[in-house]
Amino acid sequence: xxxxxxxxxxxxxxxxxxxxxxxxxxxxxxxxxxxxxxxxxxxxxxxxxxxxxxxxxxxxxxxxxxxxxxxxxxxxxxxxxxxxxxxxxxxxxxxxxxxxxxxxxxxxxxxxxxxxxxxxxxxxxxxxxxxxxxxxxxxxxxxxxxxxxxxxxxxxxxxxxxxxxxxxxxxxxx
Amino acid sequence: xxxxxxxxxxxxxxxxxxxxxxxxxxxxxxxxxxxxxxxxxxxxxxxxxxxxxxxxxxxxxxxxxxxxxxxxxxxxxxxxxxxxxxxxxxxxxxxxxxxxxxxxxxxxxxxxxxxxxxxxxxxxxxxxxxxxxxxxxxxxxxxxxxxxxxxxxxxxxxxxxxxxxxxxxxxxxxxxxxxxxxxxxxxxxxxxxxxxxxxxxxxxxxxxxxxxxxxxxxxxxxxxxxxxxxxxxxxxxxxxxxxxxxxxxxxxxxxxxxxxxxxxxxxxxxxxxxxxxxxxxxxxxxxxxxxxxxxxxxxxxxxxxxxxxxxxxxxxxxxxxxxxxxxxxxxxxxxxxxxxxxxxxxxxxxxxxxxxxxxxxxxxxxxxxxxxxxxxxxxxxxxxxxxxxxxxxxxxxxxxxxxxxxxxxxxxxxxxxxxxxxxxxxxx
Numbered sequence: 001x002x003x004x005x006x007x008x009x010x011x012x013x014x015x016x017x018x019x020x021x022x023x024x025x026x027x028x029x030x031x032x033x034x035x036x037x038x039x040x041x042x043x044x045x046x047x048x049x050x051x052x053x054x055x056x057x058x059x060x061x062x063x064x065x066x067x068x069x070x071x072x073x074x075x076x077x078x079x080x081x082x083x084x085x086x087x088x089x090x091x092x093x094x095x096x097x098x099x100x101x102x103x104x105x106x107x108x109x110x111x112x113x114x115x116x117x118x119x120x121x122x123x124x125x126x127x128x129x130x131x132x133x134x135x136x137x138x139x140x141x142x143x144x145x146x147x148x149x150x151x152x153x154x155x156x157x158x159x160x161x162x163x164x165x166x167x168x169x170x171x172x173x174x
Numbered sequence: 175x176x177x178x179x180x181x182x183x184x185x186x187x188x189x190x191x192x193x194x195x196x197x198x199x200x201x202x203x204x205x206x207x208x209x210x211x212x213x214x215x216x217x218x219x220x221x222x223x224x225x226x227x228x229x230x231x232x233x234x235x236x237x238x239x240x241x242x243x244x245x246x247x248x249x250x251x252x253x254x255x256x257x258x259x260x261x262x263x264x265x266x267x268x269x270x271x272x273x274x275x276x277x278x279x280x281x282x283x284x285x286x287x288x289x290x291x292x293x294x295x296x297x298x299x300x301x302x303x304x305x306x307x308x309x310x311x312x313x314x315x316x317x318x319x320x321x322x323x324x325x326x327x328x329x330x331x332x333x334x335x336x337x338x339x340x341x342x343x344x345x346x347x348x349x350x351x352x353x354x355x356x357x358x359x360x361x362x363x364x365x366x367x368x369x370x371x372x373x374x375x376x377x378x379x380x381x382x383x384x385x386x387x388x389x390x391x392x393x394x395x396x397x398x399x400x401x402x403x404x405x406x407x408x409x410x411x412x413x414x415x416x417x418x419x420x421x422x423x424x425x426x427x428x429x430x431x432x433x434x435x436x437x438x439x440x441x442x443x444x445x446x447x448x449x450x451x452x453x454x455x456x457x458x459x460x461x462x463x464x465x466x467x468x469x470x471x472x473x474x475x476x477x478x479x480x481x482x483x484x485x486x487x488x489x490x491x492x493x494x495x496x497x498x499x500x501x502x503x504x505x506x507x508x509x510x511x512x513x514x515x516x517x518x519x520x521x522x523x524x525x526x527x528x529x530x531x532x533x534x535x536x537x538x539x540x541x542x543x544x545x546x547x548x549x550x551x552x553x554x555x556x557x558x559x560x561x562x563x564x565x566x567x568x569x570x571x572x573x574x575x576x577x578x579x580x581x582x583x584x585x586x587x588x589x590x591x592x593x594x595x596x597x598x599x600x601x602x
Contacts, residue, residue: 025196033195034186043189051202058203119185125329134179135186152375153331159377165178 021061025054028071032078035135039082039128041119049085053078075136079146082128122161125149129157249326250274251304255540255550255582256295257569257589263292263306268543270569270582276306276328292322294342296395298349301593302326303375305343305352308333321354323375334373342395346402347446350374353396353405356381370396370405370412382412385419394437397425400446400462424451424464439478439489450478450487450520457489459520470523476512477539482546486574487518490537490551493530511536515551517574528576531555538587540569544594548573552587 029050036046056077057064064070119127125147132143133154140151140158147154254268266273276292294307308320321343322333337357344353356371368384384390384407396405396412404411409426410419425440438452442462450459452475460467473491480487490512513531518524528549531537538552550571557564567587572579583589 022196025199029195029199030191033191034189037189038182038186046189047191047195047198051199054199055203055206130178130182134177135182149327149329150325150331153325153329156331156375156377162178165181 017061017065020065021058024057024065024070028074029054032074035131036078036082038119038131038135039124041124041127045085049078049081052081056081075132075138076146079128079132080148082124083146083148126157126161129154130161133158250328251276251324251326252592254592255569255589256297256304256592257583257586258293258295259583259586261291261293263295263304265295265304266583268582269580273583276304276324295590296343296345296352297590297592298345299347299593300349302349303331303345305345307343307354321352321371321373323352323373331375332373332377334371334379336371337369344395344398344405346398347400348402350376351378353398355390355396357383358390368407370407372405372414380414382414382416384410384412397440397442400442406440422464424449424458424460424467437476439475441478441480441487443480443484444482445484448484448520450475450480452476452478452489452491457487457491457518459487470520471516471518471525473516473518473525477537479539479541479549481542481574482544485520486542486546487520488528488539488542488549488551489516489518490514490539491516513537515539515549517549526574526576528572528574529553529579532558536587540589541591542574543571543591546574548578550582550589550591552589554587 032053033046033050036049037043040046040049053074057070057074064073067073122130128147129143132138132146133140138146140154143154144151149157251265251274253265253272253274255270256263256265258264259273262275262277264273264275277290291309292306293309296305297303298305303323303325305321305323308322319336320333321336323331325331336354342354345351346353351372351374354371354373355368357367357369368388368390370382370384372378372380372382388410390408396407398405399411403415404413406412406422406425409421411422412419425438440449440451442449447462448459449462449464450457450470452458452473454474456469456472457475457478458467459470470487471489472494473489475489475491477490478487491514492512493514511534513533513535515528515531515537517526517528519526528551529537531553532555534556536554538554540550540552542549548571550569552567552569554565554567557566567585568581569583569587569589570579570581
């Protein structure tokens with residue numbers, strides 16, 4: 001007699017959800033990681049932020065998965081996490097030894113390309129604003145919501161970032 | 175020419191995730207869940223109840239947040255008062271509680287790794303921004319002066335290099351620009367260079383050079399006219415459309431019979447319809463264009479601030495007949511010390527004494543509280559029994575009837591109140 005394995009509907013739903021989340025992860029993780037690396041300048045920190053953002057989305061996947069724009073939710077989550085970590089890190093640094101954040105992949109500019117040199121001169125907030133607006137097409141308002149600042153602040157941050165690029169290389173930033 | 179987005183995209187592709195990233199995600203998830211279980215166990219019944227409440231809430235709400243949950247803590251720089259203390263600006267509650275140094279909330283920017291000194295805070299009229307002067311040890315430029323504008327979260331919205339590191343930043347009435355002295359000084363053969371800088375929160379920057387041969391008699395911040403079209407410096411109104419500066423009769427410095435000199439106060443009423451200004455003869459009130467002046471009291475006001483309703487003016491002035499002088503420059507210039515603090519009723523001219531200082535005391539009017547019931551002021555007073563030149567600085571608030579004095583800060587007598595704009599300041 002063939003034994004039948006009965007799987008509950010709930011278990012099936014969970015399995016299906018995990019599959020779709022995994023597919024979502026496979027499709028988007030690498031890109032998010034790369035963009036977070038541009039913002040943080042640190043591989044390990046970028047991967048941590050990426051993982052925490054996906055974990056946060058996974059916790060809410062039953063709802064986020066059904067959104068029109070789960071990717072937008074993912075990026076807003078990631079930027080929210082970045083903003084909180086950055087503020088805590090800066091506060092900790094200023095309360096202790098007053099040093100700049102260490103292990104910045106952009107910091108060694110001696111043999112880096114021009115782009116990395118420019119990125120090294122930008123504070124992380126400016127990098128984040130550039131990534132959100134230039135690469136992801138966020139409006140100033142959307143980027144401001146993601147980073148917890150006003151749209152005027154975003155425009156200022158991106159203006160500085162674009163100016164930094166313009167000074168060292170010919171780019172079209174229209 | 176490549177787009178910045180393309181440049182960034184190419185750069186981002188120079189890195190990649192190492193293999194096994196999804197497995198690492200699963201490990202991290204397991205670790206977070208395990209830590210959560212441990213914490214839940216450690217907190218026991220209280221956590222269990224809390225988690226139960228969360229479960230009920232999650233089962234009953236259909237709301238999907240459009241954005242991830244945000245930090246609900248109040249904005250770090252949303253306090254009622256900002257002041258200079260030991261080389262750093264602090265923002266504190268109305269009673270001086272919970273002071274936050276702006277350096278500690280990141281309102282400095284990390285462009286220069288050296289020590290940063292901040293001073294001269296100035297709130298925008300809408301209460302949303304704090305402008306301040308910043309002196310930074312930068313490399314290779316070790317004496318960099320900036321004017322920085324921060325939002326209430328501590329983010330530096332804009333910053334502008336200036337040549338001078340003077341006190342005094344003045345916001346335009348519409349909260350979009352600040353006016354400062356950009357260049358201020360005397361060069362070779364006594365020829366001076368005086369340039370006003372007008373800097374916007376949108377990044378715009380303009381400078382206005384003062385007429386050749388003109389010399390400043392006071393280094394206080396420019397004063398905006400209520401229409402935002404001009405700024406007043408010393409005895410001149412400087413149009414911001416590039417027009418010719420014109421002399422004005424209602425502001426300037428005054429010499430007293432003993433050779434001292436002081437700058438008369440100039441303050442516009444909250445609705446912009448009137449001005450109050452100090453002269454040797456007393457406190458004057460006039461229309462905003464300077465017409466129809468009338469004397470409302472005998473106070474030769476060094477500093478003045480209008481109440482929110484425009485009915486009262488708080489004035490710091492020197493007691494007549496006293497010989498109060500404070501040396502302000504090694505060159506021998508003296509200034510008459512405003513050693514009394516009073517409130518003048520604009521309509522009736524009646525005066526209420528808030529505080530009469532000992533000889534050598536200097537009062538600075540900071541302003542009325544948003545509800546108009548108290549006056550916040552700074553006090554610089556000699557300490558009895560101590561060597562000459564020993565002073566105690568503090569900021570106080572006092573009822574408009576002279577009652578209930580409350581000390582807010584010790585160590586400085588310079589501060590600014592955050593206006594009750596959309597950001598809203600509470601009451602000292």
